[in-house]
Amino acid sequence: PFGDRVRTRLTDEVVAWLTTVDADATPRPSPIWFWWDGESILIYSKDGTSRTKNLARRPEASFNFDSNGTGGDIVILEGVARVSEDPPSTEIPGYQEKYREWIPRIGMDPGTFAMGYPVPIRFYPKRLRGF
Numbered sequence: 001p002f003g004d005r006v007r008t009r010l011t012d013e014v015v016a017w018l019t020t021v022d023a024d025a026t027p028r029p030s031p032i033w034f035w036w037d038g039e040s041i042l043i044y045s046k047d048g049t050s051r052t053k054n055l056a057r058r059p060e061a062s063f064n065f066d067s068n069g070t071g072g073d074i075v076i077l078e079g080v081a082r083v084s085e086d087p088p089s090t091e092i093p094g095y096q097e098k099y100r101e102w103i104p105r106i107g108m109d110p111g112t113f114a115m116g117y118p119v120p121i122r123f124y125p126k127r128l129r130g131f
Contacts, residue, residue, distance in 0.1 A: 006075050009065050010036035019062045020054035028054060035095040040124050044089050044117035052119055055081050063123050077125040086120035
């Protein structure tokens with residue numbers, strides 16, 4: 001069923017897309033790493049990015065995965081995203097577990113990643129679309 005596929009992708013996928021809206025109302029998709037806690041999605045961002053500026057103006061956002069390459073397995077979550085009070089990524093065991101092998105691939109360790117991406121963002125899904 002679709003719901004099971006969504007849960008699996010939220011747990012297993014490494015990269016997703018967060019789309020924010022800029023001051024000119026232009027959608028701005030960005031690839032992101034994320035961690036699903038069962039209720040919301042935690043993302044870490046660099047400081048001063050257009051993503052965080054866009055969310056400060058307008059928190060409505062969408063979160064989606066790539067398709068299966070042939071136009072199927074579409075998952076789009078619509079909701080709101082805000083800079084949060086979450087601790088650094090080094091203090092989130094689930095995030096560390098998920099990206100343990102990926103962080104070194106971008107030339108960082110968990111500490112340098114946390115310093116380079118210090119802004120926690122929470123995405124709160126309100127609506128699910130897909131097939």
